[in-house]
Amino acid sequence: MSASTKLSTSVKALYYLANTHPEPKTSSEIAKKIGVNASKLRKILSMLVKNNIVESSQGSSGGFLLKKDINSLHLQEIYCAIEDRKAFHLNVAKSKGGLLSETSKLNNFFLDLFADIQVEIEEKMRRLTLKSIIEQVEK
Numbered sequence: 004m005s006a007s008t009k010l011s012t013s014v015k016a017l018y019y020l021a022n023t024h025p026e027p028k029t030s031s032e033i034a035k036k037i038g039v040n041a042s043k044l045r046k047i048l049s050m051l052v053k054n055n056i057v058e059s060s061q062g063s064s065g066g067f068l069l070k071k072d073i074n075s076l077h078l079q080e081i082y083c084a085i086e087d088r089k090a091f092h093l094n095v096a097k098s099k100g101g102l103l104s105e106t107s108k109l110n111n112f113f114l115d116l117f118a119d120i121q122v123e124i125e126e127k128m129r130r131l132t133l134k135s136i137i138e139q140v141e142k
Contacts, residue, residue: 009085010078012039013047017081017133018140020057020069027066047085054084073137079128 015037020028030048034041048067051057058070071080 006082006086009047010082012037012044013051013081013085014078014133014136015039016044016048016067017051017056017069017076018137020067021073021133021137024069027060027064027068029066033067050085051081054080056081056084071133073133076133077129078131078133078136079125081133082128 016033019033019036028036030045031041033048034044037044048057048059052059052067056069056071056076058068060066060068
């Protein structure tokens with residue numbers, strides 16, 4: 004599952020949990036509501052539990068609950084909970100042969116470019132809270 008799909012799925016699940024709070028929902032209920040595969044959703048929910056964004060309870064009335072306040076839960080925190088790498092991962096290997104300096108310069112150009120883009124993305128995601136996303140969706 005791509006990073007953007009995992010992030011989108013996470014936000015949809017958190018949106019649903021925010022709207023049904025404080026009633027716990029099973030992964031099957033959430034998956035059915037947001038239209039995703041339940042087993043893939045369980046993997047995402049377990050990462051969100053591990054990062055204290057969601058909590059889970061067992062038993063006949065168990066399920067998943069939103070643990071974090073939607074006013075302070077920002078998109079960057081959600082992204083970091085479900086992804087172990089940056090949005091852009093540029094793998095540049097050392098060059099072999101006569102184009103070493105040109106290739107190195109191009110590698111550095113792209114590394115710098117993507118580093119700048121990464122910073123912009125992270126800053127924007129820190130400004131977006133789950134509450135602000137919910138408000139935009141419900142307009």
